[in-house]
Amino acid sequence: MSTPFDLVIRNALVATASDSFHTDIGISQGRIVQLGKQLNRGIEEINAEGRVVTPGGVDAHCHLDEITSGPVRMADDFNTGTRAAVCGGTTTLIPFAAQQRGQSLRTAVEEYRQRAHGQAHVDYAFHLIVTDPTPEVLEHELPELIAEGFTSFKIYMTYDDMKLNDGQILDVLSVAKQHGALAMLHAENADCIQWLTRKLLAAGNTAPSFHASSRPMLVEREATHRAIALAELIDTPILIVHVSGKEAIEQIRWARALGLQVFAETCPQYLFLTAEDLGTDNSYHGARCVCSPPPRDTANQEIVWNGISDGLFTVFSSDHAPFRMDGTQGKRPDGREVSFDRIPNGVPGLETRMALLYSAGVLEGRISLQRFVELTATNPAKTYGLHPRKGTIAIGSDADLVIWDEGLRTLRNDDLHHNVDYTPYEGMQLRAWPGLTLSKGLVLWRDGQFQPHPGHGSLLACGPSSLIPTQRQA
Template identity: 75%
Template structure:
């Protein structure tokens, strides 16, 4: 006769939302995992009454940058302490930032350095993507296969940025490793040569304000690189995931590939739903530097294209691409304290804490996507894409008790009320319709209207092969 273990926690009377359905019930937790789901569960040591409120899996932010080494004097404002603090307060319970290899550095050295940066700091669980910028024969033949086998089952390839980009032959080499070893390759798709040519012409004409960042990166440079990335993946016969897709022209390339039976996955981010090129500035003010990211935000018609892609399944993942550079000071958007040409402004915007609430508010409560689609995009699919499912991204027996209880009601985004270490948010003043009331990470409260520190409790997660990945 087996004895049911006592429940450490019961989340009672929940409207449970998963990627497949929504239903009412109680969630029983023991030793940090979901062990029972049902009606009228026995009492737990602790109880949370979620009556009238939606409960979703904790978010998986599968594309964020924390304490990533940068060329001096630039430095990211968020480390694993402040970054995972903001994640927890926004309903995200797993983050996957990047261990970035620099040219001349071994991939193993980059991973070891990143573990040192994370050690003892994280409040929620984390894994690492790799960034492969120097695919030497040793990296391709030894380091990368070994790291994939150890649980670093995804990596990012850049087609732009001088210190990170690979040429087509190098991309083919790296994709071949992904195919052989069952890893997921993420690709930043922008044409570096076109960007450089446009940037030089703009600078020669004295057009250096932040708003010209968008003119140096028109949609066609994303379209061409997306098409090329798809073609390279087709040649190797390997799935890829195109990150931070910004608008119609790249979307059309991905739809074409899907229609031809190719395994092309796609990600988008809040900046392509809630910002436009006008946020980079309508004049030569430097204020627009706050919203410089790549690809840049487009226009309202392209926002609608992105919403359609979220609704109809074009996009697999919704990530923040959190890149935490301060606006003021000497280490962020004003390197060495100076206003610089658009091409030298550190790329990226903060958004780890606001990702979930923005999509819940304007997507679910705005009638644009279903609650099930919200869970799929923010939790379940990222966990599947990067080898963490069903432990993460799921409310199911045996899954980690990573749960978010939602409060629906008006709230205004104020940077002063956020928990990252960045001195601004691009969404300042935006009205939301919901925010997490409670975040549980492996059954422990990390947010209940106040941050509840769990520094060092976040575990590193070695990952399996992506469950979206399939050899043909």
Template identity: 70%
Template sequence: MNNFDLVVRRARVATAADTFDADIGIVDGRIVQIGLQLAAGRQEIDAAGRVVTPGGVDAHCHLDQPMPAPIRMADDFDTGTRAAACGGTTTVIPFAAQQKGQSLRAAVADYHRRAEGQAHVDYAFHLIVSDPTPTVLEEELPALIREGYTSFKIYMTYDDLKLNDGQILDVLEVGRRHGAMVMIHAENADCIEWLTKRLEAAGRTAPRFHAHARPMLVEREATHRAISLAELVDVPILLVHVSGREAVEQIRWARAHGLKVFAETCPQYLFLTAADLGIDDSYLGARCVCSPPPRDKQNQAVIWDALNDGVFTVFSSDHAPFRYEGADGKKPGGAEVAFRHIPNGIPGIETRMALLYSEGVLGGRMTLSRFVELTATNPAKAFGLHPRKGTIAVGADADLVIWDEREFVLENRHLHHAVDYTPFAGQTLRAWPALTLARGEVAWDGQDFHPRRGRGRFLACGAPTLLPRAKADA
């Protein structure tokens, strides 16, 4: 008699707490037993002593998000979750974005229509609050939090998204009252606009000047202000895509003073620099235009250190997929445009896990447990999905990655997104998923993707269960 639907044998299991050797028994897509020499399963997979981690939880990605014409995101829930699975990510949390003048409820309904029947892996939604009307603050947002949309993002930049300080305080107060996690994009919009106009007046409009319009001080100031506003309301916040030393210093100060300030960073701040936006006026740098922009090599070292010492809680892709060629991406209408008009964002949903495993774990920069904590366990805790997601434990979903440790040079042809480039092309990677299981089913076998469109389920999120790490001294 077979006790299990599937047994993963001889796994080197890595969790956020420990690493140990075990077999993993799976029934109905969930882990039901972990131990040595488990009974037979109807199917068996031999991990052969390789590392097995929880499936990644990418808690910051953008899929099929509405954009002003002619711009369109290259990845929808089909292609985006396909790429996620092939890269070892089994849960994604993209954004249902409210447009100004639109109800938040309508934005959520639209995003469900876009996702329905398309996803290959499980997904939840963050909300983007761009128009915090009394109805949104008093009725829609509290009701949506109760229904499982327990996190929302607010912006301090971008004209169509940014909130003023009073509006931010209003939204933070709703988060405090209803136990939600508030994510903040911290850059000073007025400073960016002032610098952009002066660069344009001087004819400096090539992609590389995007970084000149967003120096570290505009992130530092906004980070300080976001922390101050959260302190006033007494609410936890998560600062997203932190790029360098000056913002990190603000976060260290806040954490040293006992404030519940969480922080996220992304691969672009470890593997790209401002030079990737171009060292001349070539338009190729448009491929790496994102906000905040990549900094320099010294700041890469700061971000690596902060990943290890507890400043950063979450490592996400901030996947924002736009094609380089064509009229709907980095060349709006088919034209090479001034940096102000280049769609912001880079693809990374498939490469996030392998980049950090390669240079973090195999590069000797972090332990396996810290890798699991940053890429799976902490994001699941931050957004109310743990312990169902983000861990290898009895009762958890059987979302697992078996890692193949091998060296190769990354090219876009290796990837499964719908974008025509990767900014990480040419990076030497030391690992890639040999197998991805999504709720006990093979989604990627190391060579081929196994389509599961429509098998990905929407997940209602619970309350955040994350606590700051003690070690983040100023």
């Protein structure tokens, strides 16, 4: 008698980035070991008949337990953040190890490694955030960390404590080219933002709604154009993160028409929120939706949807940045309402990312099921060097799977599992939600119940990005 599988998922309608097919899925020791009809028995069996099964999501842009300044603290650590991810169908996360000015980059990595150790329910990797590109960082630490599997890093063009000037950006991009790493850029013009902010505050315009006024699309457009030019000078691929609307999108399309390797990411807030969610009066309620770049208008939502459907965007990430509204450590630092420029930037989205795009994208006919898988799982895994272990359903891949339940449900923060006291998508009608989530063959979410396994998740070493030409990977 043949050895049984650890788990068999029967009668699945499997969706990958390239295909859909009916099959059983045989799983042993956390990996997919066989696909086919009428597989041998499993020690455990799950019947997925009539339901879609996709790869577990890969959220390639989220912030967990990051070090912040003053009284502000992120609400989610690696325990609560990965818990929320699992319940929303995401089984791999890539948060950030952020260097502080004056700090060794390696020291930053070790600190975040300790913050995550034994806490995560699912696998994770780290992007680096480079804020202090000293000769030691550029010549030794960054190349060594790339070789150890930290193959992507983020560069900020705004925020005083994180931004790099153009010369520093060129230095970091040069390291990326030389060592086969991928640079992600937050593209907003810091000087324009500072100038507009001073003018708004001097006029007494301090409410959250003025956050959007301080960051119009032209500051994203200019920085996107400049980022493209700097990458062209070095001749290395870049990925522009959290693209919000028409003007930055036009710059990316222009660059691609020239044959430049410029890639893009967008996030749920640019499909489902608008500037009106920041408020239209002096109410502080709009602080919930303060993020950068800010949400735009409904016309720009449609432009972003077009980029989702026509292939402009490579990845769809949450940019989960969890700050609570109540208390003294979140959107009200020290418990006080503050001017828009002092409100911690970011919205929660780890748990809702997959269901929002499945509902409004796939089930409303905007994108195919294959494109959904590509954006939420396969492309992020390829982009950051984790494919085919992650992001697909194939023999040898980790058994990270989502079985979807379709049907109407109202999105309520009370039903979510992050440690944030609101969701900006409160009250939205969804048409699907994960019914079951597996991480490496282990059921962590089933029928509305989370089954915790802190420490089940491991730190992954990333390989070269699929966006980097093969000759540069040598």
